[in-house]
Amino acid sequence: MNVDKQKETILIEVNGKEIEAVVGETILSALNREGIRVPTLCHMKGFIPSGACRICVVELGNGRLVSSCSYPVEPGMKIQTHSSTVLEARKTIVELLLANHPDDCLFCLRNNNCELQSLAKEYHVMERRIRGNKNSLKLDHSGPSIVRDPEKCILCGRCVRVCEERIGVACIDYINRGSKTFIGTTLKQPLNTSSCVNCGQCILACPTGALTEKNNVGLVLEALKQKEKMVVVQYAPSISVSIAEAFGMTPGEDLNGAMNAALRRMGFNHVFDTTFGADLTIMEEASELVERVKNGGKLPMFTSCCPGWVKYAEEFAPDMLENLSTCKSPQQMTGAMIKTYFANKVGVKPENIISVSIMPCTAKKFECERDTMGRDGLQDVDIVITSRELIEMINIYGIDLKTIEKEGADSPLGIRSTAGKIFGATGGVMEAALRSGYHFITGGELGDFRVTAVRGDKGRKEAKIKISDDLELGVAVISGLGNAMELINEIRNGRSDIHFIEVMTCPGGCINGGGQRIGAKSEDVSARAKALYNIDETETLRLCHKNPEIIELYNEFLGAPLKHKSHEYLHTHYAERDVLL
């Protein structure tokens, strides 16, 4: 009983036992506090209840069945959570959901990780008692990031709500009515020409296999077969702390060394750390910020490393495109350096390199296909896989991350600072940029490097950072794209005290990206953030501009930030997108 004593409580009777409940809460929330598990499908923590699927029914004293996720507690109410009436009702609901569901669990990406499948097992559904007409809606694999299979959709609406309420894109909604209902875009357009920003939060929300990433495991396996090609891989800062739970280890455990070894075991010829690219991004981005502040450039400057946000800006805020940093993302900077600087160093033609990247993000699959992300008809990054697909591959190759001997990443493009590592959490890019920006302006270093005001998983954070006697930078950090428009409108209405804004599409940043493990709890995500900041506290190389490989790269190849070569390889441009908003 951990009822908040500040709140007014009442007593209710659950399964013959009295428990305390808070006035105004739902039956489900009181039950969950007591550790009584009631199944849910359409319910989403932190959202207003919709009560659509009714799998959470409980029986009241008068024999009525009500959905516990939306029914408020009343004093003295009697509730049965597992009476025979309740169990029968729940089983029927599952059977009805299965009535028009395809029978291809074995070939479904969500096999063994599907809420509908678990419920069918839990309620002992052993045969297809109710047979309904299957819908004949087509698979939408038009886009590079997300695949939608409307046949597997159970219309719970979780994707619709996350897209509208968290991401602020509202690309999809319920179309039609009754048995003809499906989830779709305006005028039934395919995803690739819709307003979808490819963030993949809908995939994390989906209880079944109706929404999945465009899975590229097959492509990577195929690439690894090609012995005449050099197959290289890079992985994003958040990956090493995001996969431990999948292998029975503590959430947030840093598996960087084991992952390097595993990737080599799979047959990748070189293993690079995208965090190196994050350091490079900061060199360019912080320089760009300093340049804009000193020379009266367009302010505030927005970060541009999140491809979901970049597409959102191109659609919803084309008037702000000049405010976006022209820097490519760490993935694309690393990719560009792999096929130029590195290729040159090892004497391999870029066309003979297959460049794979492992990202916490489905939008990265879209980003690598953008038209400035390569040269001479070659993409800088050829194949993007997500954390989920990496987990799949580790299983395919039968690698035990617990026992495998740890290895380091390859050089060059392998050494990283911890400032680049914290890119994985919301506020990390900001903090890393401030550390280096401070150095670029003053020549000194920023206190103890910590900028705690921009840390934490709040959707919107703001801070004032004193750089010198006559310069104070106003900064803002957005996580969860749905929080961006408010700030954009403030800027449109003349707000001018902010210089630099970091935007991450996914709530919490990349550690909660749309490519991460499905079913991760919010504690797991917090553990990932904690792990990143712990790495930052315990290691010594904490500044991007102190990374020896970055210094070497500029000396040998690029010259200096924002110079000709940097512009050619590391910067990009944006254009308004004409989509239905």
Add this chain to the structure above:
Amino acid sequence: MKTSIDNILDKHVGKGRDALIALLQEIQETEGFLSEEAIVKTGQKLGIPTSKIYGVATFYNQFRFEPQGKFHIQVCRGTACHVLGSLTVLQELERLLKVKAGQTTRDGLFSIEVVACIGACGLAPVININGTFHANMTPEKLENILETYRKQA
């Protein structure tokens, strides 16, 4: 340049979400259907994403998303017509015109709309083409009727 949709939207000042259906009805009355332009501009006017507008509009049978054909065929699927075989009439019509209910033929001549009872149960099964009622319909009669209209085109 202002379109007729702009003119309709301009008439409604300071309206919110609750005006959505009335606005869509008014636009459809003038335009005959809801175009992409209508959906986008209504969205901008009311501050609603287009997906939500499309979701609401597809919920109701009354809205269509293609222009009507020169001859607009309403097929009654009310109870009386149903009992007397309106489903086979509809299916034959869809087969002959090679479009589904809610769609318009490629040459722009015919469009089909399914309606609930049109209050002519005595004539069941009944179809209504541009205001003219055709009573006691059978699938066999359709071809001739369509041919008559084709000649008028």
